[in-house]
Amino acid sequence: MFVELFLLRICFLSWLVGLPFYLLSASGLSACAIAGKNERLFTHCLLNASINKPVGPAAAFLLNDKLRRSAQLGIANLPVAVRSLQRFWARVISYSHNKNDRNPNGPLILGDMVFQGKADRVKKAGVLIGAGTGMRTRYFPHAGAYFDYGVNAHYAHSPQHKIGIACISAEACFVKSLRNWRYVDLCIRADRI
Structure with a gap:
């Protein structure tokens, strides 16, 4: 049971690590991945690249989380970890x-x-x-x-x-x-x- 739970956790974490890059490429915001080393620059790039463009719910949630983690107001009152x-x-x-x-x-x-x-x-x-x-x-x-x-x-x-x-x-x-x-x-x- 412990091993299965551990493997499930590793699978989930590997999926979670790859999720932002999948969302970026799927939403046309992959150019911002270059700025990935600097969190504020990355978030600013995401915000500017997504202005006046349709963004899916998952990408909107990612953008909101990045904005809130950079001490900016989010695009909605979506939950973020304290x-x-x-x-x-x-x-x-x-x-x-x-x-x-x-x-x-x-x-x-x-x-x-x-x-x-x-x-x-x-x-x-x-x-x-x-x-x-x-x-x-x-x-x-x-x-x-x-x-x-x-x-x-x-x-x-x-x-x-x-x-x-x-x-x-x-x-x-x-x-x-x-x-x-x-x-x-x-x-x-x-x-x-």
Whole structure:
């Protein structure tokens, strides 16, 4: 029973992830998918692309949800979550020119002074492989404003140099919509490597 419920949940979530892109392509708004990295720009593009065009009920519901999540007035009084929680995990595969945060290989010359670095403090370059996880939530205390906060943790390892890098970060923002797509963002972020 637990396995069936889990598989059903995965199937539903995969359908839910693909739904916005299906609705966008079906309604002729697929050009806005380019702006998908920036939620406000994506929502603004959706709104401008759908003005004076027939939009189906599912696309209207998606547009209303995006508007309300961007602290804008929705197109109707359709329900929207007061609090939303997003969890994620990601693979980390990257190349770094200075993964151990050290000095360049060679002497440092300042005018007529020459400084020699220690051999164990030379920067190292290479591939980093690992994983990351985190969660974000958005809380709407009232119309036109929201709190957005989250935590992340990543670990990457360099097989070539046997170096592991762990990073933990937290971020909190208060966003207030002024008018005409102008916002005030007050954010604080802390990182620990």
